[in-house]
Amino acid sequence: MDSRAPQPADNLTFDECWELLADDTLGRLALVVDGHPEIFPINYVVYRRSIAFRTSGVTKLWGAAQERPAALEIDGYDPRTEEAWSVVLRGDTEIMEDQDEKDAVDALGLEPWQPGEKSHYIRISPRALTGRRFRVARPDIWNTRLQDRRRASFE
Known part of the structure; x- marks a missing residue:
């Protein structure tokens, strides 16, 4: 088989997506703010098949x-x-008000990475969850940037 031929992407199952979400702690949150898309890095935990994170109460809370x-x-x-x-993961955001739920996500290790008060808890309840996995193309070692993570596995 020609290793240069494009390899198809495999769709991840619902459970595989949740496992990957649970194994990670950092993601990119996309919201529409003032009529245009914004993206924010957040650290999060998986809580009862939803995503929970903390914020200081500015754009993400709004x-x-x-x-x-x-x-x-x-x-x-x-x-x-x-x-x-x-x-x-696509879904709806809501402010978490219940103190027992806040305590539960804190017990899962949800603590802010960025300094400052992050006293507001937000949940994203999923409406859609999709994922894919694919084999990466073999990099051209001589022309690939030194920072390219693929290099390590081929050098």
């Missing part, structure tokens, strides 16, 4: 207070298998 749709994307690369993957 979006949640409006109960607007949001998307969370995570991705990764496994040099051992030479595969990349991506998971996208």
Whole structure:
């Protein structure tokens, strides 16, 4: 088989997507703010098949207070298998008010990475969850940037 031929992407199952989300802690949150898309890095935990994160109460909280749709994307690369993957969760945001729920997500290790008070808890309840995994193309070692993560598995 020609290794240069394009390889199809495999769709991840619902459970595989949740496993990858649970194994990660950092994602990109997409919201519509003032009529245009914005993307924010967030650290999060999986709580009862939803995503929970904390914020200081500015843009991300405003979006949640409006109960607007949001998307969370995570991705990764496994040099051992030479595969990349991506998971996208789309859903609605809401402010978490119940103290027992806040305590539960804190017990899962949800603590802010960025300094400052992050006293507001937001949940994204999923409406759609998709993911895919694919084998990465073999890099041209001589022309690939030194920072390219694929290099390590081929050098």
